[in-house]
Amino acid sequence: MVGQRIRYYRKVKGLTQEELAQGICSVSYLSKIEKGDAKSSDEVINLLCDRLGISPNEANNDEILEMLDEWNMMMVNKRFDEAGEFQKTVQEKMQGVSDPNILLRYELFNCRCIMVCYDNFDEAFLLLQKINGLIPKDNLFDLQFYYNQFLGMCFSTKYQPQNALKHYKLAEEYHQKSNLRDIEAAVIYFQLAITYNELSKVSIVNFYAYKAITIFDKEYNYSRSADCQIILAIANRRVRNYEQAIYHLDQALKYAKTFKDDNTEGIIYHNLGNIAATKNEHSKAIKYLLKSVELRQHQSPDNVMNTLWLLSKEYFYINNLEESIKWIEKGIQHVENSINPSFFHHFSILNYQIHDNKSGLEEFLRKEAIPFFENQDQFEHISTYSELLADLYFDQSLYKKASLYYRLANNARKNIF
CATH class of the missing domain: 1.10.260.40 (lambda repressor-like DNA-binding domains)
Incomplete structure (x- = not known):
């Protein structure tokens, strides 16, 4: 109009x-x-x-709308290389278009392309801020859906899960008011599962991951189904349901091997290593983690930082300090440039442990690490590091302080469930 x-x-x-x-x-x-x-x-x-x-x-813009929808579906279905190439065609077709709804749709899908095809979330975030206020609040629910979904993705990469969650929930509400496809809802369910996973809310992770996987399986979208299987595995590991976790990883591994998806396979081996580490099967954990690093050797350091940290921990636990220090140094090389500030704390704690610096470890845990993870609502790490600090106090016969941090660890563990 x-x-x-x-x-x-x-x-x-x-x-x-x-x-x-x-x-x-x-x-x-x-x-x-x-x-x-x-x-x-x-x-x-x-x-x-x-x-x-x-x-x-x-003008009659039906052809352009169909083209934009095709472009968006390429990205929904993780055909990112194809979508990046198609972007040039879309830009040419958009010349002379003046319909605001089509222009907004293009700008939103362009934000998605910048994020998923070019990994430039900062640029996308700036574009979304410019779009804010241009979308009417009382209609165009599909555009509100995309706006909130993509803003949630930006906050996720900034490691702000609470802000991401707020926008993903809004997107979920707008999808219910729109006529968008089920697979668009499935992507939001998956993103909600990931965000609740970061907040260690296991039961809600399962709820959204199963909702997503039901739709992805129906759409034969095996790549995204595998992603859901991995999230379900992580949730089950957190509650020590290891058999179920391994089942989900095996399901994901069938896809990864069939389609020769090295990145997904690397993520699966990382999680198999994490399960083995949790069960104190250190040799098996190291084997899986080394396989993960090998499969993802061409990934950005940020994507493998968690694996480097787990490897350095596992070598520490078997008293191979030389290898542990080697992997710590590999991780620390990238810590300053990492977009995830958690790893500064993880590697610092392990460094104190390797050098048996108990006084330094106590102070760092109390003043830096535990407050940081409390601020991030990362309950798994709050629990682990509070228990570590409580053990330090207990060994010094400081039972009142030990009791305080054992209680903090226990309360954090309750939040995981």
């Missing part, structure tokens, strides 16, 4: 209704035009469009 286009371009140009209406019509009349509530004269419409520098005529 021409009224929506007028509203969109007025906001894009930073004009108030008073500034646009001046000398043409009343502000209340312009407001009705923008809402589609007024039978406006052609003369008024032409004057408003002329001031905005747009044409009052609207």
Whole structure:
């Protein structure tokens, strides 16, 4: 509708209704035009469009909408290389398009492309901030869905799970009001499962992961089904249901080997190593973790940092300090540039342990690490490190302090369930 286009371009140009209406019509009349509530004269419409520098005529944009939908589905189905190439075609077709709803849809899908095809979440975040305010709040639920989903993705990469969760939940609500496909809902369910996993909310992880996997399986989207299996495995490991965790990883591994997906296979071996480590099967854990590093050797350091940390821990536990230090040094090389601040604390704690610096470890845990993980609501690490600090106090016969941190560890563990 021409009224929506007028509203969109007025906001894009930073004009108030008073500034646009001046000398043409009343502000209340312009407001009705923008809402589609007024039978406006052609003369008024032409004057408003002329001031905005747009044409009052609207084209048939069905072909462009189909192309945008095809582009979006490439990214939903993880065909990222294809989507990156298709972006050039989309940009060419968008030349001369003036419909605000189509322009907003393009800008939103372009944000998704910048994130998933080019791994540039900072640029996407800036673009989303510019889009904010251009999408009407009372309709266009599909655009609100995408806006909140993509903003949630940005906050996830900034390791702000609570902010990510807020926008994913809004996206879930907007999907229910829209006519979008089920697979779009499945992606949101998966993203919610990941976010609740970061917050160690195991039962809710299972709820959303199973909702997602039901749809992905029905759509034969095996890549995303494998991602769900991995999340279910992590949730089951957290509650020490190791047999079920290994079952889910085996299901994911069938996909990864069939489609020769080295990255997914590397993630699976990382999680198999983590399960073995949790069961104190250190040799088996090291074998799996080394396999994970090998499969993901071309990944960015941030993607394998967790594996480097686990490897350094496992070598420490079998008293191979030389290997442990080697893997710590590999991790520390990338800590300063890592977007995940958790690893500074993980590697620092292990460094104190290797050098048997108990006083330094006690102070770092109390003043730095535990408060940091409390602020991040990372209950698994709160539990682990609070128990470590409590053990230090217990060994020094400081039973009151030990009791305080044993209680903190126990309360954090309750939040995991």
